[in-house]
Each structure stands twice: as structure tokens, then as C-alpha cells.
């Protein structure tokens with residue numbers, strides 16, 4: 338019989354699939370498969386739909402998503418990846434999810450209402466000083482977020498991450514950035530672009546702790562993990 342193996346706290350592997358325990362039993366977020374094992378319902382985390390799941394499949398080692406941490410999520414969209422992070426982190430965490438697109442708001446607001454640990458905000462992540470006052474205040478009160486997770490696929494991705502990390506990430510915290518080289522320049526070798534990101538972040542005093550290529554799940558993408566302080 339196949340065994341359930343915990344690969345990170347609250348993240349399991351079962352028959353080659355990655356699973357998180359469903360925080361809202363019976364409910365799917367993006368058409369994912371639900372599996373019941375020993376009376377507990379899990380959601381299958383699809384690496385073709387989520388770059389964080391793709392990074393796990395490809396051997397990601399640095400894991401900071403521990404129950405209780407606070408996350409600033411840039412480019413939350415309709416909550417596909419954020420819903421799994423919500424399963425993992427539980428009640429004592431907040432996932433502050435920023436997205437600039439009004440069209441994603443009805444879905445992410447509905448997902449957030451069901452889950453209770455996601456706070457969606459309609460804002461441009463390149464202008465962190467314009468996030469709602471109460472959000473900035475909350476982050477300041479808790480001494481900064483533990484993780485900044487970014488998946489915005491924009492040409493100025495590196496600057497966007499840095500502005501948020503500089504303003505909101507606590508010292509010792511981690512940033513995860515899904516880099517899409519084609520958003521920067523379709524004609525250049527992706528490796529050159531990833532190296533440019535690395536040099537940019539190092540010039541800001543961040544430490545690049547891990548880089549995971551996420552092909553074949555996403556073409557010309559990598560997940561870079563950075564540490565502040």
C-alpha cells in the first residue's frame with residue numbers, strides 16, 4: 338500500500354502526488370483532485386498550476402512555510418497557490434495577497450472568506466507605500482512578514498520584489514520569487530537573466546540560498562530563494 342510521507346511540515350507526498358490537508362473539506366479551489374486517506378481529506382497540489390509545487394517536485398530544499406508564519410504574497414491571482422499555503426499555515430498565520438487585476442478579486446475574495454487566513458488586497462505591488470494603511474500598520478506591528486512570495490511575471494519583477502522585501506520582510510526572513518525569463522527578454526538565454534537577478538539581489542545585500550529550475554512544469558522559469566540579513 339502507498340505510504341503518506343510528510344516532505345515538509347503539513348506537505349505530504351502520496352503516490353508521486355503532493356498533497357496538503359484541505360482546510361475547507363469538500364471544497365475545491367481550482368478543480369484539483371480531492372483524496373481521502375484514513376478519514377482525512379487532502380487536496381492534490383498540481384505542479385502544472387502552481388510554481389511552488391513545481392519547485393517542490395524539482396527538489397526545493399529551503400522551506401520557510403511553517404504553521405504560524407505571516408506571508409506577503411505578490412501576484413496572488415485567484416488563489417491557486419495561496420490556497421495550498423493557506424492549508425499549510427493554519428489559523429495563526431496571515432497571507433496578505435496583493436494583486437493589481439480587478440478581475441481576480443471576486444474569486445480570491447470568495448476563497449479568502451472560506452479559508453479565514455488570506456487577506457486579499459487590490460494594489461500594485463510596485464507601489465508598496467500605497468498598500469492600505471491598516472495592512473502596512475499590521476505588518477509593522479508584527480515586526481515584518483516572515484516570507485515574501487512573488488509570482489507576478491512582469492519585466493520589473495526584481496525591483497518589485499526588492500521594494501517589498503526592503504519595506505516589509507523581517508531580518509532573517511525569506512523571499513521566494515518565481516522568475517519568468519521571457520517576461521524580461523524573450524531573445525536572451527534564461528540563465529543569463531537568472532544570473533542578472535542574482536547579481537541584483539546580492540547588490541542589495543540579500544543572500545541567494547537556492548535556485549530551482551521548474552521545467553518541465555513551466556518553460557524558462559526558476560524559483561529563486563533569498564534570505565534577508
Ligand SMILES: C[S@@+](CC[C@H](N)C(=O)[O-])C[C@H]1O[C@@H](n2cnc3c(N)ncnc32)[C@H](O)[C@@H]1O
Pocket residue numbers: 386387388411412413414415416417418419435436437438441460461462463488489490491497
Ligand atoms: C502568474 S499569475 C499568478 C498566479 C498565482 N501566483 C498562483 O500561483 O496561483 C500573475 C499575477 O500577477 C499579477 N500582477 C502582475 N503585475 C502585478 C503588480 N505590479 N502588482 C500586483 N500584481 C501583479 C497579475 O494580475 C496576475 O494575477
